[in-house]
Structures are given as C-alpha cells and as structure tokens.
Amino acid sequence: MHPGVTPLVEVEDLHVHFGRARAVDGASLQVMPGEVLALVGESGSGKTTLIRAIQGLQAPTSGTIRLEGTPLERSSRRAIQTIFHDPAVQMVFQDPTGALNPRQTIYEIVAEGLRIGKRSGDEKQRVLDALSRAGLRPPERFLQLYPHEISGGQRQRVVIAGAMVMEPRLLLADEPVASLDASIRGEILGLMRRLVDETGLAILAVTHDLGLAWNIADRVAVMYLGRIVETGPTEAILSDPQHPYTRALLSVVPETREMEQQILTGEIPDATRVPPGCRFHPRCPVVQSGEAERRGFLTRCHTEDPGILRADAIQAAACWAVAPD
C-alpha cells in the first residue's frame, strides 16, 4: 500500500470465538498513520468485537495485533483485567451516555486518563485544550457540569476530548454517531475528520452506515460474518463495488439511485453456524440469480472458502465471481 511505511496497527488472521460462535473469524487489516478506515457491515458481522479486541477489551482466541510493528500481548489465557492498554490507542463509544460515569464531572472525566497515566504538566490546561479542540467552547463552562446536564452530542464530544487528551495515534470509533440526532452527526463526523487532518491521528471507525464512510473515510473495509470480504479506497468501493455483498449494501443507500435495489434475503447467519464454502453464498444474489451457475463457479461458492484477504491489499474482494481463478 505504502511501501516502507510501518502500518500504525496491523491485525493478522484474528479470531475471537465465544464458545462455538465465531464472532471474528480470520480478519486481517491495516491502518496507516493519518488515515481513516471505515469498517462497514451489518449488525452481527463482528466489527465491534474486532475493534474491542484491538483496544484490549476483548481477548482474541488467536491471531496477532501489531501496534507500529510491535505485537501486543493479547492472550486469551490472561484475564481481561490484566491486559496492557497502550495509551496510543483510544476508543470512542456508540453510546456516549453509557461511556460517561454519571458521578464524575466533565473535568474529572477528561482528566481521568492523565491521572491514570500520571502525565506531568498542567492538567487543567490540557483538559481545557482538549475540550475546546473537541468543540466545547468556552471550555471553562463545562468543567463542573455532570454528563446528564449536557446534550447527547456534547457528551460524545466529551468522550472524544477524554480520548484526545491522551494524544493517541489511533482512535477506534464504535458507531460514533449512531445514537445521535441526524443534525449532530455531521458535526461530530466533521470534528473527527478535522482531528485527523490537524493532528495526524488515524481513525478506525465501525459503522453500518455507508454514508458515514463516504463522508470521512479514506478507505473502506466491508465485513461479513467475522471476516473482511472487500477492502479498497472509499471512491473505488463506493463507485465500483466488486463483492456482491458490498453491492447489495450500497444499492439500498438512498443516494445511489442509479443502482437497482438488491434486498438481501434473510438475516445474517448465526456465528455458531458459519456456512461452508463462501460464507455469503446462502444470501448471495450472484448465486440466487443463477449467474454463478452460468459462469461455472457455483460449486466453488458452495465448497471452497475464498480465503482471507491480505492485510496489505490495496483493493481486493473475497469472492469467486471477482477472481474465479
């Protein structure tokens, strides 16, 4: 992708299993410094589990996670409490109300990371800077307020300020705007994009909303049933999707009128029963329309796994229709 540049974070063949359920089932991806990667997929595709594993809130079953080339110890044998958290990786949560302790003031919330990390320097000044960078101005007005005294959008800004005060190099965002009003979504997305442009931060944003990807992402990775099925630059993915799953997702976005709508049949399968062959074939429009049979690769869809996309792939899709040979 960028030869010679060490990826900020590199996930290789990551598995996270809950009993028989394979929530993440061989996912590989890279995030380069200063880029925004959108991880897109339906509910239940394992995208939140994947970023929780990167953050260290979830122990992976196998696979490696490297931060700037150094493997992070994330053994499933170790209790989740003892996992080391690198302050370079911070997280923004889907529900800002739940992510803020109702008994703490905004000041305490934003300063918490500094206190835990025993960072030296002017704590108050850093908190004020972080708040105003997150768009809470004048910051002094917010210091002594409690989370329930501010709006939902402001709460998400506080979460972002609390993460940014740690000066992270990677921000993991789990559906950062899903619980917010439509009018506020754009503002929060704009804030995140501005932080990337101003500070060189990288963001891995999980979303089920392709519109979000379009707005802020440099690259998109599409996840289905625990695995990344297509990856590529945002423009390429959104204008010329290769994988039938990506095409189906895109066809139902209101802005893409020129595409014929493809409503996928059924729900995403249970992660305890991942279909054999290509995991998407029971719902795949290419299979259902008979196209796969005509072109002669239907047996492969049923029996052969298209494999795991390489983490450093620039643009690729795990589909027999795209690469029949």
Added chain:
Amino acid sequence: MTSLAMQRRKATAIRVWTQFRSSRQGMIGLAVLALFVLLALAAPLLADARELNPVFARSQGNPQWGTPGDFGPLGTDHIRRSVWAQFVWGSRVSLFVGLAATVLTIFIGSVIGIVSGFVGGKTDGVLMRITEWFLVIPFLPLAIVLASVLGRSVWNIIFVIGITSWPSTARLVRAQVLTVKQRLFVDRARSLGANGSHIVLHHILPNVSGLILANATLAVPISILTETTLAFLGLGDPSSASWGKTLEEAFVNGAIVRNAWWYFLPAGIGILAVVLAFTLIGRTLEEIANPRLSRQR
C-alpha cells in the same frame, strides 16, 4: 483542583439536603432521631447514673414498684431503680450498639460484595458459597450460640450482630457491582489504562455508595432490634442498661402481671421510635440516591 473538588462536594451536599428537606417522612425521621441522639448525649444531665444501682436506689429510700406519681417522671422497678434513668441511659447503649454493629455489617458486606462482584470467577464462587452458608444458618440460634460462647459484653454483642447480618448486604452490593461493571464507562476507564483498584475506587464505589448508605440506614434498626432480642433473651451485657435489658427484667419480674406499664412501655416506645426514625431516613436517602426514583417525583 482541590478547591474545585471541594466546591463540587459542597454543592452535592447542598443538593442532597434540599431534596431531603422536601421529604416529609425524612424530616419526621430526622426529628425523632435528633431527639433520641440528644437524649443519649445529655444522659448525665438528665438522670443520675447511680440510680441504676439497686444498692444506691435502696439507700435513697426509693419506693418499690413506684408509679410515675410516686417517684420521678417514670416510677421505679422491682428493685427500686428509677425507670427514667434506665430509659435515658438505655438509649445510649441501644444507639451505640445499633450504629457500631451496622458499621461492622456494612463494612464486611460491602468489601465481600465488591470483591466478589468485581473479581468474579473462582473468587466470586468461593465468597458467595461462604455468604450463602451464613445466609442459610438460622440467624437467632447462631447469634445465641455465639453470644453465649463469647461471653456477655457490649463488644461481643456488636461482633455477633455484625458477623451474622452481613450476607444480605454482600449479595445486594454484589448484584449492583455486577451491573455497574458492565457499564461502558468501565470499558472507557480500561482503555485509558486504569487498573482494577482505580476502577473500583473511581467507578464502582461511587455508583454503589448510595445503595450502601441507604442499606446502612436500613440496617441500623435491624441491629437495634437484634440487640434488644439478645438482651431480652438474657444474653445482653449485664453491666449495661439497654432497652432490651429493661424489657427482659420487666418481663421476668412480672411487670405485666402487676400492670406496671411505666416499667416496660418507655423502653418499648423508645425502640419503636428509633427504629421507625432510621427506617424513614433510610427510605428517603434511598430515593435520593436512586436518581430514577427521585426524578419521577
């Protein structure tokens, strides 16, 4: 930052007090409790402690079974002691035992509940089996056995109450810790690099402290009643005049048959009033501590 933190703490205290003041039941409870606390504190001014000694009482020429009309405000008992003195000095013992036993109960229960809920796994299993073991033992027989084995002193009574009544607190606190532990802000703190003790001190404890406080105020009346029960069964400290002991002596010496109401009624009403006061205060605090309850009002 300390001045800001203090300002905020002061504001919180004022907010709780404003809410508390608007509750009628809470204010009645507080008034009754204040009355008895004053009574207990002012005991040396209100009654001569020597009146509790039958030898002294006889030497003063007190009447036997004196009615309130014959002697003092509340008459005398079968061995000529002033019932008023017993009532006044008894409030001290009852309140002290009730509060001290509650502190012990809440401390043991909270520590076990928090450790059990937060650490989880095998630790949780072992601690909860121990808790259940204490929970299923019939409380009164255990208390009687312990009290008689340990000997009859105020501190032993406190110990017995503490050691037998913590399990319900432990289970309650554990349940609350389990729900708080799942909240997103705990994940957020972990992402910031917080260790277990930071999470317990800054996130778990502040979110269970309201429950612990409310539980404590509701545990005081139970402790007082337990002390009364043990004293009534003759297991109290023979050298200290608690309300329970007054009731026991009145019962054993036939005050009821003699219709000597002045002997047992004051202690009985005292217990009732203090228990009610703590219950009213506890329920009000519970409403304030639980924002969902108070917002509905």
